[in-house]
Amino acid sequence: MSHVPESRRVGRVAVNKLRSLLEQRGHIVQEIDGANDHGEDMLVTFVSNGQRTEDTVAIQVKGGSSHRTRRGYRVRVDQHASNWRNSNIPVLCVVHDPEPDTLYWANATRQLRRAAARRKVLKSVVISRDTALTEGTLDDFVRQARRCVDLERRGIGRLSDMAGVEFGETDIVKPFRTDDVGEDMVFWQRKGEPFATLLHNDLDWAPVRISEDMLRFGPFFPHIGDVVLAEAEAHWLIACFKTSEWWRRPEST
Numbered sequence: 001m002s003h004v005p006e007s008r009r010v011g012r013v014a015v016n017k018l019r020s021l022l023e024q025r026g027h028i029v030q031e032i033d034g035a036n037d038h039g040e041d042m043l044v045t046f047v048s049n050g051q052r053t054e055d056t057v058a059i060q061v062k063g064g065s066s067h068r069t070r071r072g073y074r075v076r077v078d079q080h081a082s083n084w085r086n087s088n089i090p091v092l093c094v095v096h097d098p099e100p101d102t103l104y105w106a107n108a109t110r111q112l113r114r115a116a117a118r119r120k121v122l123k124s125v126v127i128s129r130d131t132a133l134t135e136g137t138l139d140d141f142v143r144q145a146r147r148c149v150d151l152e153r154r155g156i157g158r159l160s161d162m163a164g165v166e167f168g169e170t171d172i173v174k175p176f177r178t179d180d181v182g183e184d185m186v187f188w189q190r191k192g193e194p195f196a197t198l199l200h201n202d203l204d205w206a207p208v209r210i211s212e213d214m215l216r217f218g219p220f221f222p223h224i225g226d227v228v229l230a231e232a233e234a235h236w237l238i239a240c241f242k243t244s245e246w247w248r249r250p251e252s253t
Helices: 006-024 078-086 108-117 138-153 157-163 231-243
Strands: 028-031 042-048 051-063 072-076 091-097 102-107 124-128 172-177 184-189 196-200 208-210 215-217 222-224
Touching (some): 006 051, 006 102, 051 138, 072 102, 091 108, 102 124, 102 138, 108 157, 215 231, 222 231
Antiparallel strands (some): 072 124, 184 196
16 A cells, blocks of 8 residues: 655645635635646635636645744745746745644745845745634735735736835836846835835835925936935936826815
């Protein structure tokens, strides 16, 4: 008789528990055959009010106490780092801990992008014990996952992840990349705020409040506040301010 490894049983328990939880709410789960498993165990398409949405995520599922740490759980990235980081749909990691019989989750794509923005190599995806995935928290999980898909669709998911910020659905977000050195910048305008926010990878993505009257073209380099700009960046900011002026107007009461 052939031997069935314990790891297979533990893994199937984890996959089945997650699949059951999702399918009870009508979400569509497509398991990936083991022969084609290259770091993702299933694709999940979310359903809302009985209607299939256009939002799909990939999920890596792990089971067993071996992923447990003192503060939560970890899933090793191994050779999947590039695929998870650069995926055009979010890749999530879910761990099943058999002792409390509970699922926990984290956004692997976001963690890997954030680490890359900080010039760090992430060896494991960290999963907090505060992210239990249960019947009571499933709606919030779906909301967060669909929000990540929406950001990818708008072409700003990578920037949101790298900067570690949450862009709102009504926010104006204008990315810019310099071709010569590959620097990423983001002009971010929230509705009704009298200022915009500048995000810049050269500033370690620390948010900087800016306004149009702060922009100066000095004798050497343009600058906005204490941030020195290239000529192209300064002209790009002018265009951003001009095309978003209406969004800074105070909301009528």
